[in-house]
Amino acid sequence: MKILLVKLSSLGDVVHTLPVVQDILAARPDAQIDWVVEASFAPLLTPLLGSGLRNVIPCELRRWRKSPFSPATRMAWRAFMRELQSQHYDAVIDLQGLTKSALVAWLARLAPGGQRYAMANQTEGSGYEAPTRWVADVAVTLAPHSHAVQRGRALCARALGYTPAALPDYGLNRAPALAGQAPAAPEIIAFVHGSSRADKLWPLENWLALGRQLMAQGYHIALPHGSDAELAMSQAIAAGLNGEEGDARATVWPRLPLDTLTRQLAQCAGVIGVDSGLSHIAVALDLPHVQIYNFDTAWRTGPLPAAPDASVARQLSVFAQPTPTVQAVVRAWQRCSSVPSDKAA
Template identity: 25%
Template sequence: MSKRRSLRILMIRLGAMGDVVHALPSLQKLREFFPESELDWVVEEEWSPLLEGHPALSHLIVLPRKRWQKSWRRRPLSTLWQVWDFLKRYRRKKYDVVLDLHGNLRSGVMALLARSKAKFGFWRKASKEGNHRFLREVPVPLHVHKIEKNLYLLQRVFGLPFSPPSCATFPPFPPLGVEILRWWSSIPQPRIFLHPMVSRYGQIKQWPLPFFARLAELLSLKLNAGVILGYGPGEKKQLEELRSLIQVEVFPLPRLLSLPELVQLLARVDFFVGCDTGNLHIASALGVPALGLYGPKSVDIYGPYYPNAEALFSSSRPCLPCNLRLCPYGRNISPCMEELTPELVFAHIQRRLERQ
């Protein structure tokens, strides 16, 4: 397609945090090659603050799915009216191309409901839940990083040249508030951000909390680092459990941060350590020196992508990477994650900081 051709393009990537960040290079690529086109994006409400006001976007379509689920039992008629109103507005615009970068049943339904005769998504080997039945299947490589998988879809649909991105661009966010800045100024350098928790669907990726506690102590005692403890919605109890295990001064986030606040705070830290979570991928996309702790998941597909980030992973087990959600050994913590000792992780961080 001509670089100057004006199109109406709809991107579908509903969530989650890390996957929305992984789709940003595709948005940037489309804007680069179709500067006059309308580029819209459908995303679930929870993750929309990561995209609001993005300079490459024409319109952001926010899907309040979880809000509808909560209100359905109490106000079913009102909820039905909200869904109907959303669908009317959603179908008002006709698109030249719809791109499904999500690849599951929900995104397939959103593609089906969109007004377009050209709907493209990943072929059945690279999607799930029957997503391929709702659109035209596009073959993409299977064992590449998720960022590159998205870009290969653009290459096959539009003929765009494939080039790995060196960074991701976030929208401009409001400045951090005085409360956060005062807390930040009280933390000694180097400021090292630990994000110990994973989502309830990703428990197989969890590094043990006692290991995080020991790592925090090593960083504080041996490097005089200011150790920041991050947490997300519903993780306050785990944070308190972790704090009870740590025998040195640490700096938990003063409150639950909004996504724009989180992005801005991560951009300031000297180093980030965490499991395979959206926080790790935001830090990586910002160019922050980062270390991801991996076990069951393939680093080639799910690892931190950008140059300043690395992954530390166990390679001693023949079952790795299994890419499963439940460990077949029936353990709460995957044995492969336990093989990454706090001392091993600390030594890696120390070497990285010495090179910076």
């Protein structure tokens, strides 16, 4: 069975969709799965090639729409179309629910008897546009109050007729490029301080106070970044933690490609971060992780509990307004860092 998944962006949304690959393979071991994604996020999926995905089809709709009639865009579009339409699919599943993903789903070719599937309705806090159901042969009604991970899993399960496992498996720990990664020595905690939204950020003084407490416990601090503004923040945190005495236990990582950055995170003892794509990667890697929320939206995008009745978890969200305190984050880290992994490697 040939299946095309359409989930283009953004980074966090792509991470939340990863479990559908393992769900499908558990139900249909012979499935051949392709995925259309924005090119900037394709490196996250490449470790799954050969251990879940057959092919990753990158596109650049975000860039193409800025200059739709330029020779470079027309050439890139033709190349994308050749790759997209090189296969005939038994199922095309639009997991995005937007006009751009509906267009991609409509352009994909179906095998005889094949069908296009999409969401029939918006779910709370998520974007949705009507063309997604106009294009679909089968529109699946979903619970209006759904976690982002569970929404995608439910759509694929209903479309393909199976019951998914209770807990999501993101598949990254099965990928040859990431499986068996041991934490680096000395133990490193990555601070994911950057987000595309300023109102999700945590104050500099909080990162400094948190870093000092963790460094007093023997941890080193890693500071990834993905933009010039995030680099400046990483440098400010490192300068504040290392001080004038030349302590070098807070390190600003170079700006890394997404696949390399994922491998680096996999070697950390854990991650503490705001609601962002890198924080969601930490969850997918099953690292001890605390996710910081200034808004009560962790029910939709934050870490899922390890089990419905679990009293402890390796990933926890902390919410308060205007922002969580340092001590609340420290307590959450102490709880999640003491919980062993129970996921397959």
